[in-house]
Amino acid sequence: SLVDIRLDDNELTRFPVVLTRLRKLRSLNLSDNLIEKIPADIRRLGSLVQLDLDNNRIGPSVPKELLHLRSLRIMGLAN
Numbered sequence: 691s692l693v694d695i696r697l698d699d700n701e702l703t704r705f706p707v708v709l710t711r712l713r714k715l716r717s718l719n720l721s722d723n724l725i726e727k728i729p730a731d732i733r734r735l736g737s738l739v740q741l742d743l744d745n746n747r748i749g750p751s752v753p754k755e756l757l758h759l760r761s762l763r764i765m766g767l768a769n
Contacts, residue, residue: 698722698742710734721745721766733758742766 694717695709702723709718710731718735721744728748732755741759744766752767 693717695719705729705732707731713737716740718742728753728755730755732756735759736761738762740764744768 691714692712693714695712695715696719697706698719699722702720702725705720705725705728707729709715710729711734713734714737715735716737717740718738719740719742721742723746725743725746725748728743736759738759739761741756741762741764745768748767748769756762756765
């Protein structure tokens with residue numbers, strides 16, 4: 691099963707919801723895309739330790755969906 695996914699710099703406009711099925715995913719890099727919203731289903735990624743969403747179009751505040759990721763230790767949301 692996949693534990694590390696890099697989809698940075700791909701001009702993605704949406705968070706790939708299919709990734710929320712990867713329960714053992716530990717690291718996800720979606721930086722340098724055009725993503726505006728985090729899906730509520732991200733809470734399924736209970737094993738996620740690192741999430742990079744730098745340089746996207748996500749609002750100025752931390753999306754509440756990310757508060758459910760209890761294993762998350764490293765997160766990037768800088769623009």
